[in-house]
Amino acid sequence: MRRRRFAFLFALCCVIAGPAHAQDPFAEFQLTGVFDQGGYAIGQARPGDRLTVGERALRLTTDGRFLIGFHRDESSPFRFSLMRDGATTDYALPLKAREYAIQRIDGLPPKQVTPPAEVLARIRSEAEAAWIARDRDSALTDFEGRFDWPLQGDPGVITGVYGSQRILNGEPRQPHYGVDIAAPTGTPVLAPAGGVVSFIHEDMYFSGGTLMIDHGHGLASTFLHMETIEVALGDAVARGQRIGTLGASGRATGPHLDWRVNWFQSRLDPMHFASPE
Ligand SMILES: [Zn+2]
Structure with a gap:
């Protein structure tokens, strides 16, 4: 079965958790980092998960951690996808815009x-x-x-x-x-x-x-x-x-x-x- 879901994430104190729900298969998904242009986040997924940003498949550590980074002119939200157990969730991560000199x-x-x-x-x-x-x-x-x-x-x-x-x-x-x-x-x-x-x-x-x-x-x-x-x-x-x-x-x-x-x-x-x- 192939499902596709969409989740909108909110930055709270530099820690982001996926939508928490008792039956939610994505509840364990977590990101920690700096959510602005020029920032980055380290995520904790499960071994076996597949994460993509656009065409790029992200490498996972043996413990399921991964890295994403946000360009100087990255537009908000930053989008990425998680494929787990045959289902895909699309994430939209809000980023703080910066002003540059x-x-x-x-x-x-x-x-x-x-x-x-x-x-x-x-x-x-x-x-x-x-x-x-x-x-x-x-x-x-x-x-x-x-x-x-x-x-x-x-x-x-x-x-x-x-x-x-x-x-x-x-x-x-x-x-x-x-x-x-x-x-x-x-x-x-x-x-x-x-x-x-x-x-x-x-x-x-x-x-x-x-x-x-x-x-x-x-x-x-x-x-x-x-x-x-x-x-x-x-x-x-x-x-x-x-x-x-x-x-x-x-x-x-x-x-x-x-x-x-x-x-x-x-x-x-x-x-x-x-x-x-
Ligand atoms: Zn220089």
Whole structure:
């Protein structure tokens, strides 16, 4: 028998439970997280359940946990489906909208706004390589653990926040998806959580030395503008392990670490995972 049901979920104190009902086969379904644009949630399903977001089937841990993430411009409600015992329930999860800082700068020389034509192919191929790395779906479970700020001791100065956007000469740029942490060149960068190094590029056009750590189930951290990278592709890293040093490589105006977090192609707010102490 194939049934299809629909459930509307309400966020209560960062904990969401499915419709509770004595005979309800979905009553044990639960989500915990941050329900806003840039947020994420970890769900507890039953082993054997099948969850989908659009075309994507979500990976479950052996205990039935899964991860979903909400992009900067995610529309509310966020929809996903649960298939259990031959029945499908569609969920609509309300998300809080955020306001982002928008900065308009007009009258710039065109060459400051548009990259030179001869680097466009390079930019495109680099973006594609990063897209493929973000799409990785591994069974690592570090996404469930604690995250620490990637600088130890002096936490640096936050000079750029998630979601902000510049409009140069009337043309919107790609929003800023990371948190910018200014600190001296050579400051050690530490893995905020465990994982496996899933992408390394010594010199990308925009982001210079770039390093990605896969935390599992589509969640990854990316570090931009690195001066040195001290791990290799495929290395397992532990939370707090030194992975390199920050710098000003690529198109950076000064030494800083740009830390990004993504769930597949959805860009999440790193400050939802860790903050400076
Ligand atoms: Zn940045």
